[in-house]
Amino acid sequence: MSLTHLNVRGEAHMVDIADKSESQREAIASGHIAMRPETLALLVEGGLPKGDVLATARIAGIQAAKRTHELIPLCHALALSKVAIDFHLDEEASRVEVSATCRLNGRTGVEMEALTAVSVACLTLYDMCKAVDKGMQIGAIRLESKTGGKSGDYRREADESEAPIVTGEYRSGEVSVGMRADLPCVRVKCLAELRERLGVSDLDVPFDSLEEQNVAGLKAALKARDDRFARLEDARILCAVNQVMGGDSTPLTADDEVAFFPPVTGG
Amino acid sequence: MIRVQHEPFDPGREQRALIQGRSDIGAVVSFTGLVRDFNERPEVEALTLEHYPGMTESALTDIVKEAESRWPLQGVCVIHRVGRLTPGDPIVLVVVASAHRREAFEACDFIMDYLKTRAPFWKKEHTSSGHYWVAERASDQRDARRWEEP
Numbered sequence: 486m487s488l489t490h491l492n493v494r495g496e497a498h499m500v501d502i503a504d505k506s507e508s509q510r511e512a513i514a515s516g517h518i519a520m521r522p523e524t525l526a527l528l529v530e531g532g533l534p535k536g537d538v539l540a541t542a543r544i545a546g547i548q549a550a551k552r553t554h555e556l557i558p559l560c561h562a563l564a565l566s567k568v569a570i571d572f573h574l575d576e577e578a579s580r581v582e583v584s585a586t587c588r589l590n591g592r593t594g595v596e597m598e599a600l601t602a603v604s605v606a607c608l609t610l611y612d613m614c615k616a617v618d619k620g621m622q623i624g625a626i627r628l629e630s631k632t633g634g635k636s637g638d639y640r641r642e643a644d645e646s647e648a649p650i651v652t653g654e655y656r657s658g659e660v661s662v663g664m665r666a667d668l669p670c671v672r673v674k675c676l677a678e679l680r681e682r683l684g685v686s687d688l689d690v691p692f693d694s695l696e697e698q699n700v701a702g703l704k705a706a707l708k709a710r711d712d713r714f715a716r717l718e719d720a721r722i723l724c725a726v727n728q729v730m731g732g733d734s735t736p737l738t739a740d741d742e743v744a745f746f747p748p749v750t751g752g
Numbered sequence: 753m754i755r756v757q758h759e760p761f762d763p764g765r766e767q768r769a770l771i772q773g774r775s776d777i778g779a780v781v782s783f784t785g786l787v788r789d790f791n792e793r794p795e796v797e798a799l800t801l802e803h804y805p806g807m808t809e810s811a812l813t814d815i816v817k818e819a820e821s822r823w824p825l826q827g828v829c830v831i832h833r834v835g836r837l838t839p840g841d842p843i844v845l846v847v848v849a850s851a852h853r854r855e856a857f858e859a860c861d862f863i864m865d866y867l868k869t870r871a872p873f874w875k876k877e878h879t880s881s882g883h884y885w886v887a888e889r890a891s892d893q894r895d896a897r898r899w900e901e902p
Binding site for chain 2: 513529569571573574584586629630674676677678681725728729730744746747748749750751752
């Protein structure tokens with residue numbers, strides 16, 4: 486393995502790519518900018534002084550990808566066939582996640598273009614929001630994947646520390662609840678994204694472990710078993726008792742079925 | 753008629769079945785939702801639909817009952833698919849029959865708005881850059897609130 490931008494004398498040089506064969510190249514990069522929840526809320530509502538933040542950052546990212554060769558000394562000027570910038574508003578982590586996809590048919594890779602697009606989109610988000618929040622932090626700008634070219638395909642391995650990337654099929658996790666089978670229980674189900682984040686699908690909670698005989702009491706009992714259930718306090722998380730929508734004050738009796746789930750997204 | 757199923761459906765056949773042998777129906781409005789290949793990220797390769805068996809059927813029944821209490825309807829058919837779907841696949845069908853068109857248009861619109869905000873379905877999208885659960889949209893909530901009493 487050697488650094489291709491250094492010649493035999495260790496000097497920087499631009500790689501001659503005239504003899505490389507053309508192939509379809511694609512690179513995806515990602516990053517994020519963390520901000521205060523109030524700033525993110527303003528961004529969602531369109532209440533920031535400089536106007537439409539995401540539309541501006543998207544154009545900035547696309548422009549940046551096209552001008553990468555002007556910024557990075559040894560990069561070639563590329564005729565990109567596609568640049569796409571996407572934003573995901575993560576309210577839980579209070580940040581905007583940015584991803585950029587660049588593509589071309591050519592002789593050199595497009596990862597620098599994708600990384601530059603993400604960087605400039607994040608910088609533009611900072612510029613658009615800085616009037617209300619100077620403490621925003623840009624982070625984790627990195628290549629997610631690249632395909633095409635001689636060096637082969639690359640895909641980032643998922644970090645252990647990250648929230649689990651959900652998979653096609655779910656594995657039902659279980660937590661030990663240390664109960665006797667003959668106790669009257671409330672049957673708890675966690676559905677969809679909540680199930681995958683908690684790693685729990687179904688569990689029984691002994692009815693007499695509830696200090697209050699309602700959904701709030703059940704949440705408290707679950708949280709006492711495992712801190713992960715603190716997530717159930719999130720205002721987004723909905724609840725149904727015996728398959729009818731309920732809330733914290735909905736009363737419970739033994740053998741009730743209580744399901745927790747995120748907002749619905751069918752249709 | 754309410755069905756939650758893995759199999760594809762044929763909107764034409766469902767509509768014919770709804771109006772067959774009836775001469776009191778003056779209008780049929782049908783909505784078919786399809787899987788798009790772009791959403792939160794570009795290049796959606798597939799999506800998986802999860803639901804809450806039991807509650808799904810009762811939630812859809814309640815939505816249809818609510819529509820029938822608001823408009824004079826002669827027939828309603830709601831079909832929602834679950835499992836793995838690919839772009840272009842039909843995902844949801846709402847067919848509403850009424851004596852007059854206005855009722856059928858409005859009831860069909862209403863049923864879709866309530867289905868999207870009240871029926872326990874969840875979409876997970878699979879793209880070349882990973883899998884993720886689709887986030888709810890504020891615009892869907894706004895659409896559904898249009899039908900609430902002032």
